[in-house]
Amino acid sequence: RKEVEQDPGPFNVPEGATVAFNCTYSNSASQSFFWYRQDCRKEPKLLMSVYSSGNEDGRFTAQLNRASQYISLLIRDSKLSDSATYLCVATSGGGADGLTFGKGTHLIIQP
């Protein structure tokens, strides 16, 4: 199974700061990428898709670097409610064989 690697953290960040973390993927055939957010003892929920040109949704910006095979998530003006685990996903469109979740990056926003 293809791998998706993430720094598990935790990232401890003061409220209001900007934080960024990356995710690398090993399958060069990967075509679609997502960031999911998972709160403690809850199910993952889609945060945002990652488009080739990069995309922004409010305080969140996602970028894709195909040459280096990584995607990134940037959170500006971090809020206490941003504390969660962020999972990245890479898919190659080849059925479930191409669907791989990273183990997640744990983010803690401190007051």
Next chain:
Amino acid sequence: GAGVSQSPSNKVTEKGKDVELRCDPISGHTALYWYRQSLGQGLEFLIYFQGNSAPDKSGLPSDRFSAERTGGSVSTLTIQRTQQEDSAVYLCASGLAGDYNEQFFGPGTRLTVL
């Protein structure tokens, strides 16, 4: 509309017993996925259904695990002769055909094997 539902929400069983976990996907979603998540760990892919067929069963940990889906809707994951290492949260997700699309997760079933 209604999201993905799973039952039971919690299941405590004794080692050696069989358990059956149920997933009701979002209506109209043809793709259905089962994952397992142990404490502090990432998502472990188990099996994927497209309609009623499972083209990829490679993630099932052993032959004690099986899953079926009927009518392109409800799916059940069965674990026979449960072991303590089977204790985890079992998550189901559904989505539109093809894995380019967002997956919507259910709340999971927390399985504890004593």
